[in-house]
Amino acid sequence: MRALHSPVNGRVSGAGPFLEPGQHSVSLEAPETRRWGPEPVKAKASGQGGVDPRVPPRLSLSAPGPGLRPPPRGYLRSGVAPASLPAVPLSPRPGVLSFNKSGGGGDIHQGFQSLLTEVNKTGTQYLLRTANRLFGEKSCDFLSSFRDSCQKFYQAEMEELDFISAVEKSRKHINSWVAEKTEGKIAELLSPGSVDPLTRLVLVNAVYFKGNWNEQFDKENTEERRFKVSKNEEKPVQMMFMQSTFKKTYIGEIFTQILVLPYVGKELNMIIMLPDETTDLRTVEKELTYEKFVEWTRLDMMDEEKVEVSLPRFKLEESYDMESVLCSLGMTDAFELGKADFSGMSKADLCLSKVVHKSFVEVNEEGTEAAAATAAIMMMRCARFVPRFCADHPFLFFIQHSKTNGILFCGRFSSP
Template sequence: MDILSEGNVTFAITLLKKLCEEKPRNVVFSPPSISFALNMILLGTRTETAAQIAQLLSLNRSGSTFWGFRSLLAEMNTSSTWYLIKTTNKLFGENALNFLASFRDSCFKFCNSVMEDVCFSQETEAVRKHINAWVAEKTEGNISEALPDGLVDPLSLLVFVNAINFKATWERAFDPKHTYIDILKVNQHERTTLQIMKNKEEFLTSPLEELGGQLFIFPYRGMELTMILVFTSDSDLTKLEKGLTYERFITWTKPEAMALMENHDKTFLLPKVKIEETCDLEHVLYSLGMSDAFDEQKADFSGMLILKHLYLSKVLHTSCLEINEEGIKASAATIAAEIPAASKRDEGLKANGFFLFFIWSYKTKSILFCGRVSSP
């Protein structure tokens, strides 16, 4: 596995563990979407601000890394017979500012991203709706409000956006006639109903004794993609989440490890899932070491502008996931902006986890989407 792939998977696992600690119930996100947005930001940062972002992404800040992201973007957008995945980057910048030509050129060269000149100062709401319409188009309408009301104002300067859209069908579709209702224990005080799909499906399975879980792997047609599910016997994923590492995850994807797993072609029960989650990532990224970018005094974005000091004030990630009888659909959008906003955290009762999921691309050696489903 090359350095970029290793860095991306390490970042994905690190962020998953952190979000599982922070969020009380469902967690769903697209690691590449967040990485692409941070890579655009990295192109315009300097000194310690750049070093912290590179370290968070487990990368060195070099031309080879930027070319690696360019290649990853192109490879992810290559069409496939069995599934669809498209990802796009874009910047929206205040037209009254003279962003450096070198920054614009680098964003296009390495991220295939162009900067659209807009007027936050006089047309705030119109620009917000315009950005949301762009994301909605790129996600086939799955994400319509990536930039919520009130998150841009006349002082906004620059918005980085990545959108990603994914669809894949099962090799053997689940028959809706076999779907039935069951009761899930969410926690000690709460129960919820869910729909369970039933199908005869080929899959690999292996016990994870040291983590108290059971691994299920569903290869897609063409073996370009795999869905990995991890269940626990006691419906509490805390031990598994804490024990998850880059090394353990990569082992699950290796052919030699899969060859040792039990191969089944029998009935499998899987819950129908339809969830959408929005994460305020600034405090999470800050706690993971990316602090200077959010500090008005320390942030160094001199690679974007020379005469005006910038700092990052908002990173928002919205993802939706649907697992049904036909297949899987997932979309995500990451927005990073130079806008004043207060960080907020999810509060609530920590739910017993239902399962962890990963959509793994063998072609790009990337986790396309991952998370924890506890309230389908």
């Protein structure tokens, strides 16, 4: 959620993909500079779109990426990244934080338009829905060009609300809309006090996914096991078990196994990165760039082999106030009166006051519900050694759209 306020009457929350064409910079750093880490970057609101550089272009600003320390129980984020768009760079020098409009990736708005059409298509064997909506103060005059662009490229309609005299009613209405679009999994995106009579615009993006495994885990094989949170701490977890044939590989430079669990129809996959027990997950995160992720998870470069899979049954729900994260990346102008430039939205002086993100993911025997050196096979004359993939210590997971390579959700599971 993003909210925009007018500095005359108050502040405004909102930013992200709902930006007028022409409001983006065209700066793009060399691929080797792109990382998911938290190096500081200067990002101006004036004439630029505020985006999170630690992940590929996607539908909304979201939870902190692997380069930042998450809450103790792990982190969770959601978003969608079209394969046709370049990774968003994070420059090591004072530069800009922006999408590339003139490079090989083409126009950013056209890219999102194509992606939304693809992920929202009907007739799939999974349920994946994205929904965007703008909730504007009814007395505020927003440019028709801005409204038209939001509808054309992001399928986002403008709904007028009365924030000035009915702020609580407006907040509950927005929460009800989000709850409906996420099948009730995100019931209260906006907490009491998150919007006020000074609010002029709230921009909301909701993503909901539910998919069954192509091969389901047998509930009778699920049992309580110990999950190694750290060298000195273990916690009980309900561990699912399956023996079947999956795509799998081993990345020697980070001592990490990668396993691909497809959903029904094989249009979506869960990709799990599991470091060796002697390798800290933070080591993997520090080495993880978008280019390396794409290289390491290429299905045509993986072996398909029989493997014993042990995976915790888990549910993650996280909320984030993204202002501090964005400011730490250098995107400060958007939050400051007199510096923010959202003239592509309205003639009124607006500035960004709040960016809120909330995500939900549940993984069980049936599948997933969500609101981010090759292993050798030993052959013997009388028996086959079946490799084990035992996720009984911290790991990263990604839900990926196969056709676009878009990362819909990703997160870290570090503690039951």
